[in-house]
Amino acid sequence: MSKELLFKYVLTLGDDALILGQRLSQWVYKGPFLEEDIALSNISLDMFGRANLFLEYAASLKGSTTTADDLAFKRNEREFSNHILCEQPNGNFANTMARQFFLDAFYKLFFEKLAESEDEQLSAIAQKSIKETTYHFRHSSKWVIRLGDGTAESHEKMQSAIDNLWMFTDELFEMNEVDNNMLTQKIGVDCLTIKAKWDQIIDEVLSEATLKRPENIHMTSGGREGIHTEHLGHLLSDMQYLQRAYPDAEW
Amino acid sequence: MGHFLPSNHSSKANTLTMSAVQETAFQEKIDAELKIEAKDWMPDKYRLHLIRQISQHAHSEVIGMQPEGNWITRAPSLRSKMVLIAKVQDEAGHGLYLYSATETLGITRSELIEQLQMGKAKYSSIFNYPTLTWADMGAIGWLVDGAAIVNQQSLRRTSYGPYSRAMIRICKEESFHQRQGYEIMSKMSNGTTEQQEMAQDALNRWWWPSLMMFGPADSESAHTSNAMKWKIKRGTNDDLRQLFIDRTVKQAELIGLEIPDPDLKWNPKTKHYDFGEIDWEEFWEVVNGNGFCNKERINNHIKARSEGQWVREAALAYSEKKQNGV
């Protein structure tokens, strides 16, 4: 039972990294200038590296012959438990940076806590991830500031990106049955306790960026239970195409 | 004392006799295998040749991101996805090393990009062919990068310092690219029947365009003679093409793929492979813009660049505000 819960817990971490990495990889050759193209690819690579570690761990908990690739390429929409924010389309550069900024701020705090996990594997992956996320956060928060405090056009685009994605941010801090169980076992993170710190970081950056924190927005969630926006299905059908079309092939 | 880089394109101020003396000194330096640096005197034609060649090389790296970028989201495993992203990312990096080298000649990246988008500057025609199956990722890495490496290795000894240094850096990084492609091909040619068919089909489609990458035959090439005299190019088109063919034939045999050329045969006298006639009509069609993907590649480039304009403007505006203490 406990192994099944740990599997679910690790799977969400893997799915978040996988889906976000896939989204970022869609920027390749489309960035606002070449240097930024490389930066986005680098973050994408970090995400796939992290997805690989979490999914390998998850696969090992599943036992039998399951591999990380099986988990990535052979599950359906309803079996993915990533946060909905990760699957949101890239939109324009401001949308991508807003999504990244919310998640980087969250994961920076999350991994600091997860590094203290009594599960050695999770703790090791978290420690590696802290370094990456620290850099990602510098990158995304600085862009939120540049765009927020840049031109009138960029300010408007950045503000609307923040407003449009805000509805998905509460889900990051929800504690379900799996989370509570992991917390009791000193394996998982208490997301409620990092919420205040997250709010503070967001407020500081938004204020420097001359942007407004959205208010009275109806919050949406469900990703952890496999209830996603319609975007995920398209992302998966693209990503899983070869594995699905040629199930007997090895690549 | 002066700027780090030359500020103008040419040396028109020089009198005729002065430039004749300088040109002799310049050629002596080249003949002695000394490198020319950004601020050194150079003939206008040398400068223009370099700008054309290096920027064409840079544009090829950048446009070359598209056919492979086409498969990143569909890569069939986490490993192959990471490898492909890293490879395409290297191409962006190599484009930047080369733009950086071109910028030492007194031209900006925006001017170069403008030339590309207006069709005044070329890029390698190979990237105007479509990538239709995953095996194309193998064929591109193995054949296209393989051909590029032959060319690039020879260019490490090019006479212009910044170009040579960029090439050294690129060659160091490029070595994994060909292996990545060959690995895909060999996995597929040892895989299911469908995979084997895809692999052979990819080789069939990419083989001849790869041979065309070395450019027209030496007897037809307009730029070769000056480029060789100035040691910008260090090997002729035909020599480099032959080197590539000799290397590749054995690699194909090893993984059981057949090179689509009935005339391909080992020649014990020359100790090289003889090969069939290249379809130069097709080559010139694609060079002149009538390839399968020419328009799409440029349109994608224009789209990305124009969609990024507000971002670049915002970054500049922000930086100005901060400098002015706002």
Added chain:
Amino acid sequence: MSNNNLPTWEVFIQPKTGASFEHAGNVHASDKEMALQNARELYTRRQEGTCIWVVKTEDIVSSNPEDQQSFFDPADDKLYRYPTFFKVSKKAKGL
């Protein structure tokens, strides 16, 4: 025209601790922090460095090729700057 350019910065990489910084090439960036980040993305993808310097291209001053003789030739008759200029007994150790 949509081709506005960001300013160029020259990048210097220290390959390992204790080594001299080497010029690597340039990057485009609108501010210092972006220049540093872009240099990191572009020139250290394979752990090539332990430290990076970036400096605006326009702020670098260079000697000119035509100054080469007046700058560097006057040093060629000052052999006393090299240890081999001095004749010392082979018995004297540690010099």
